[in-house]
Structure formats: structure tokens, C-alpha cells
Amino acid sequence: MYDDEDLAAIRDEKERWTEETLDPVLERHGERQDRFATVSNLEVDRLYTPDDVADIDYEEDLGFPGEEPYTRGVYPTMYRGRTWTMRQFAGFGTAEETNERFRFLVDEGQTGLSTAFDMPTLMGIDSDDPMADGEVGREGVAVDTLRDMEILFDGIDLEEVSTSFTINPSAPVIFAMYVALADKRGVPREKLRGTMQNDMLKEFIAQKEWVTPPESSLDLVTDTVEFAVEETPKIKPISISGYHIREAGSTAIQELAFTLADGFAYVEDAMERGLDIDEFAPQLSFFFNSHNAIFEEVAKFRAARRIYANVMDEWYDAEDPKSKQLKFHTQTAGQSLTAQQPLNNIARVTVQALAGVLGGTQSLHTNSYDEALALPSEDAVRVALRTQQIIAEESGAADIVDPLGGSFAVESLTDETEEKAMEYIEEIREMGDGSVRDGVLTGIEQGYFHREIQDASFEYQERVEEGEETVVGVNEYTMDEDTRPEILEVDEEVxxxxxxxxxxxxxxxxxxxxxxxxxxxxxxxxxxxxxxxxxxxxxxxxxxxxxxxxxxxxxxxxxxxxxxxx
Structure with missing residues (x-):
């Protein structure tokens, strides 16, 4: 975007600035620390200039919103057309109790439902199974049969609401119950809208919930993709999830790389099944974490769109523009929430939510400030929803498409993130002898992902314990008194x-x-x-x-x- 003469002049001017303006200040006052880095320990420079983005080709690398490579967003108007879908994760106790919370959130202005299930449901066991004892309704809603699904969505118009289901090993059964409920109510299947998480590869990589081995689990995921293409075209059958990879302790780059690799593995499996890429790819969706380092997160989201568009075009010959558009949900970082001084979490969530918006998310969940202690209370979940509404209505962040586009720092970080993520993806592809699918399965079997995430998590914790990473209220600015709020209690009779x-x-x-x-x-x-x-x-x-x-x-x-x- 700058010619060689301009760049040479900028470099000369930076040298002058360093000697005349910067160095005297450094000699007198220094800086807060010797090294500045993101949450993922990616070092950031003091200052970015056009020289840091000298290799960017505007048309090829950035382009315009709604056009390849979608770096600047998948829609030309983004939030000027309509804001992102506001989803608050909800689910506890019985279907009746969760239905009541659903209605509360809709009345408060939520624009999409997001369902949390209890551990027995997640693991595909019934509430009367001995293994379910003590867990029924504890961390989400219990759903055993279609009757529970009927109660869960009582009074909720399935044609109007978009519903996300956060469930994996047993996702096909929940999907089937939702379809059966629609059939029973006379709602055409093609009018159902929503998302199944249904991402089994990340379960074997990070969250560790499964019923059958990886390959059979992958076959079942592809069954849902094939069924959704034919029966429920507005339901996204997989939400390919980096969220849990990040929560397990990965860096932002690992989260991006491993998530995209999983996505490409699903693409290859569906194509091997005989599905046409342009029939199923538009129904794929992604789910990312948004952590505290705001510019790193924005760069991650922008790099994700660019990598996905290029790979879907060059590796898989996708032709439909919708097949190359990476659309994603964002959730703020549960891992970052602290039990100490929990009201501080409101500030953390605000920063993380803003990063998701600046990065161009299609839907957003904001964590509640009390979630490090228990399931969120009504007061806490209302504050979390209001945080999104304030960003949408008062901050101005929704008024400009890709507002950080062109920032020397953000564009440089986007390039660096893309480069490092692609190195991981290529390594995984090599592990599969040219197949990302086989590389992911090999990586799972050999513990590759586990080791990479474990090392990153250990290094972060070490930085916290040594004081290199500040966590407000935990290792700095601590308080002795009890700051815990009242928390939601699940009835023992559930x-x-x-x-x-x-x-x-x-x-x-x-x-x-x-x-x-x-x-x-x-x-x-x-x-x-x-x-x-x-x-x-x-x-x-x-x-x-x-x-x-x-x-x-x-x-x-x-x-x-x-x-x-x-």
C-alpha cells in the first residue's frame, strides 16, 4: 500500500524519532516492563508503522466486506444492517425451570436461545442411570425424552426463534428431538433455525466428552450434516468449536489452527461421503473464544476468515461464495473469570465482547460475573445481556464495518496470526499424508493436541505465578474480605x-x-x-x-x- 520510497522515508523518520524523542524518555523513565506480550505470550512491538504491513496487497489480503477473502467481514453492511445475535447460555434443573429462564431472557431483549445441558445428557445417559446420580440438572437442563423437549420449548415459536444446542456426543439425539418436536407442532423442517455444536473432534482434543471412538463419532457427525442438507437447511449441524480448546489452555493461535483443522477434517469427511462441498459448506459454522488481549483477538477473527476463504477455494475447490464465508459465534472467556472479586468479571467480559464485535462475530454470548462460582443468577445474566446491548446501542462499535481495518498494529498481528496458524495446519496435514482429516485423527491418537495445549497452559500458569502476567484481584490488587455474591442454587429435588x-x-x-x-x-x-x-x-x-x-x-x-x- 506504500511504495519503496515512502517506506524508506518512514524508516528514516522512525530512526530519527527513536534517537531524538524515544531514547531520552526511556533513559529517564523506562517502561513498565521489559517485555510486552498478549495473553498467548505473542510479543507485541512498541509501535507499528506502514513498514510493518509493507507486504500487504489490499485487494488480495483485505478487500471489501462481503467479498473474498472476507478479512473485513462476511457481510457488506455488517452491524449497520442488523446487530449480531445475542445469545445467553441458559439451562439448569428441569425443562420447566429452563423454559422459565428462556422466557425471561427473551423478555429482556435476547435475540437467540442457547441451551446448556446437564452432564448426564451431554454424555448420553438417562437421569435414572446410576452414573447420573448427583449430576441431574446441575450444570444444565436434563433432557431424557421428547417430552422434556416439549416442555423446554413450551410457548416458544420454533419458526421465530434461533436456538443453539451446546451438546456433542449425544447431539444427534437432541437434533432428532428438535426435529420431532417441530413435526409434532406442524412446523416445516425447512423453517427451523439454529445450531448444533456437535463437534466431536474438539471433544477428543480438549473437552474430553465422548461415547464411541473418534472415527465412529466422526461418521455420526457427518450423518447429521447430510441430514441437515436434505431436511433442515437453516440449521447449522456443526459449530466447529475452538472455545473449549482455548478454555483447556491453548494459545489464540493454537485455538485458531486446531479449530480450522477440525473444520477442514469435517469438510473432507463429508466430501468422502459423496456430498458436494457447495451443498453442505454454507451450513457449517464456527465457535471461538474471546479473551482479554483485545487486538490479538480481533486479529485472530480476521485471520480466521482469510485462511478459511483461501483454503476452501484452493484445497477443496469451493465455488459458492457462501462456502468460503467463515461465520462464527463468540463466547467470552470463562477461563478468565475469577472467583475473587467477581464484579471485576463485568469489565473483563466487556473487553472480550467488544473484541468479538470489532472482529466481526455473527452471534455473541457474554459470560455472567458469577459463573466462576455457580450457574448464573438472573441479575448476573441480565448484566451480561445488557453489556451486549450497551456495546450495540451506545458504544458506536456497531456503526463502522471493520473499524480496526487498516490499523498498522492489527493488520500486522493479523498477518502474523495467519502465518503461525497455517504452520500448524500444514503440520497436521502432513501428519495425515496430505489429508487434514487423517492428520487430526492421527494427532488425537498420538496425543499431539494434548501435548501442545498442555505446554501452553503450563507456560501461562507459570507466568501468572511468577508475576509476569497480572490477574487483577488474584495476584495483584487483592482483597481479604469475602466478595462473593448470592448464587443460584439448584433444588435438591430436581x-x-x-x-x-x-x-x-x-x-x-x-x-x-x-x-x-x-x-x-x-x-x-x-x-x-x-x-x-x-x-x-x-x-x-x-x-x-x-x-x-x-x-x-x-x-x-x-x-x-x-x-x-x-
Missing amino acids: QERQQSRLAEVKAERDDGAVEDALTDLEDAIETGENTMPAIVDAVKIGASMGEIMRVFEARHGSYSETVGVA
Whole structure:
């Protein structure tokens, strides 16, 4: 963007500035610390100039919003057209209690629902399973059968609301329940809107929740992709998630690289299934973390769009522009929340949410200030939602498309992030002999991702303990008094109530029909058919989450992680 003569003049002028203006100040006062770096320990310079972005080609590397390579955003008007979808994660206790929270959030101005499930539901077991004891409704809502789904969305218009489901191993069953609910209400499947997280690869990499081994889990994910293309074109069947990779302790660059690698693995698996890339790729979505280092996060989001557009074009021959548009949800960093002085978390979440907006997110969840202690209270979740609304309505951040575009610092960080992320992606591709899919599966089996994240997490914690990284209220600016707010308590009777409802469903249903439906599912697995239609049929006649997932486990076996030694 600058010619050689301009750059030479800028370099000369910077040298003069250094000698005449900067050095005298450094000699007298110094700086706060010897080294400045992001949360991910990426060193940042004191000053950026056009010389730092001398290699950028505006048309090829930046372009305009809504056009390749989408660095500046996937839509030409971005938030001037409409703001991002505001989703607050909600779910606890029984379906009745979560439905009440859903209605509260909608009344407060939330524009999309986001469902949290309890651990038994996440792991595909029923509330009456001995393994579920003490966990029912504790960290999310318990959903055993279609009846729970009916109560969960009572009074909520499925044609109007966009719903996100944060669930992975048992995501196909929840997807089937949502489709079955729509069928029961007479809502056309093609009008359903929402997102299934359904990202099993990141489970094996970071979050560690699974039922069957990686390859069979991947097959089931691709079943949902194929089903969604044919039946629910407005539902995104996978939200390829870097959030949990970051929460496990990765750097921003690792989060970006591993997430995109997972995405490309899903693309390759679907193409191997015989799906046309331009039929399914527009329905893929992504889910990123937003941490405290605001410029690093903005650079990460911008680099993500550029890498995705280029790779989908050059590696997979995507032609439809929508196949090359990386659209993503952002959640503020749960890992950054502190139990000490929890009101400080409001400031952290604001900075992180602003980074997501400046980076061009399509939807956003803001964590509640009390989440380091318990499930969020109504007061806390209202403040979290108001934070988004203030950013949207009062800050001006939504008024300019890609407002940090052209910043020497942000463009330089975007380039550096892209380069380092691509190094990881190419390494993973090499591990698979040219296949990202095989490289990801190999990396999981060999413990590659585990080691990379573990090392990054250890290095960060070491910096905190040595005082190189300041965490306000934890290792600096501490207080002795108790600053904990009142927290949400889950009723001890939730488990009993949920088990009673499950027992009622099992008592009222036709057990013979359920057995036949589960046999049909077994046959579909055995013959390699898409299993989603059989799952939908099973939930409609009362088959439970646990009964369905045990069919998959019986066919494919369970999985135990083996982490290799570096």
C-alpha cells in the first residue's frame, strides 16, 4: 500500500524519532516492563508503522466486506444492517425451570436461545442411570425424552426463534428431538433455525466428552450434516468449536489452527461421503473464544476468515461464495473469570465482547460475573445481556464495518496470526499424508493436541505465578474480605422430579415399538445408512437418550484416551 520510497522515508523518520524523542524518555523513565506480550505470550512491538504491513496487497489480503477473502467481514453492511445475535447460555434443573429462564431472557431483549445441558445428557445417559446420580440438572437442563423437549420449548415459536444446542456426543439425539418436536407442532423442517455444536473432534482434543471412538463419532457427525442438507437447511449441524480448546489452555493461535483443522477434517469427511462441498459448506459454522488481549483477538477473527476463504477455494475447490464465508459465534472467556472479586468479571467480559464485535462475530454470548462460582443468577445474566446491548446501542462499535481495518498494529498481528496458524495446519496435514482429516485423527491418537495445549497452559500458569502476567484481584490488587455474591442454587429435588417424569414416559409408551425402533437403528448402523431418520423415529415413540446412545456404544465400543509421550 506504500511504495519503496515512502517506506524508506518512514524508516528514516522512525530512526530519527527513536534517537531524538524515544531514547531520552526511556533513559529517564523506562517502561513498565521489559517485555510486552498478549495473553498467548505473542510479543507485541512498541509501535507499528506502514513498514510493518509493507507486504500487504489490499485487494488480495483485505478487500471489501462481503467479498473474498472476507478479512473485513462476511457481510457488506455488517452491524449497520442488523446487530449480531445475542445469545445467553441458559439451562439448569428441569425443562420447566429452563423454559422459565428462556422466557425471561427473551423478555429482556435476547435475540437467540442457547441451551446448556446437564452432564448426564451431554454424555448420553438417562437421569435414572446410576452414573447420573448427583449430576441431574446441575450444570444444565436434563433432557431424557421428547417430552422434556416439549416442555423446554413450551410457548416458544420454533419458526421465530434461533436456538443453539451446546451438546456433542449425544447431539444427534437432541437434533432428532428438535426435529420431532417441530413435526409434532406442524412446523416445516425447512423453517427451523439454529445450531448444533456437535463437534466431536474438539471433544477428543480438549473437552474430553465422548461415547464411541473418534472415527465412529466422526461418521455420526457427518450423518447429521447430510441430514441437515436434505431436511433442515437453516440449521447449522456443526459449530466447529475452538472455545473449549482455548478454555483447556491453548494459545489464540493454537485455538485458531486446531479449530480450522477440525473444520477442514469435517469438510473432507463429508466430501468422502459423496456430498458436494457447495451443498453442505454454507451450513457449517464456527465457535471461538474471546479473551482479554483485545487486538490479538480481533486479529485472530480476521485471520480466521482469510485462511478459511483461501483454503476452501484452493484445497477443496469451493465455488459458492457462501462456502468460503467463515461465520462464527463468540463466547467470552470463562477461563478468565475469577472467583475473587467477581464484579471485576463485568469489565473483563466487556473487553472480550467488544473484541468479538470489532472482529466481526455473527452471534455473541457474554459470560455472567458469577459463573466462576455457580450457574448464573438472573441479575448476573441480565448484566451480561445488557453489556451486549450497551456495546450495540451506545458504544458506536456497531456503526463502522471493520473499524480496526487498516490499523498498522492489527493488520500486522493479523498477518502474523495467519502465518503461525497455517504452520500448524500444514503440520497436521502432513501428519495425515496430505489429508487434514487423517492428520487430526492421527494427532488425537498420538496425543499431539494434548501435548501442545498442555505446554501452553503450563507456560501461562507459570507466568501468572511468577508475576509476569497480572490477574487483577488474584495476584495483584487483592482483597481479604469475602466478595462473593448470592448464587443460584439448584433444588435438591430436581433429580427425583426428573426421574419420575422419565418413569412416566417409559410406563406410558409402547415398549415393543421402542424395541423395534432401536432394532431399526442397529440395522442402519450395520448397513452404513444415515442414522438420523432412525433416531427421529425412535424419539417420536418415546425412546430415551440413554437407550439410543447405548445402541451406538454397543456397535462401536467405548473409547479410552491414550496420550503418547513427546
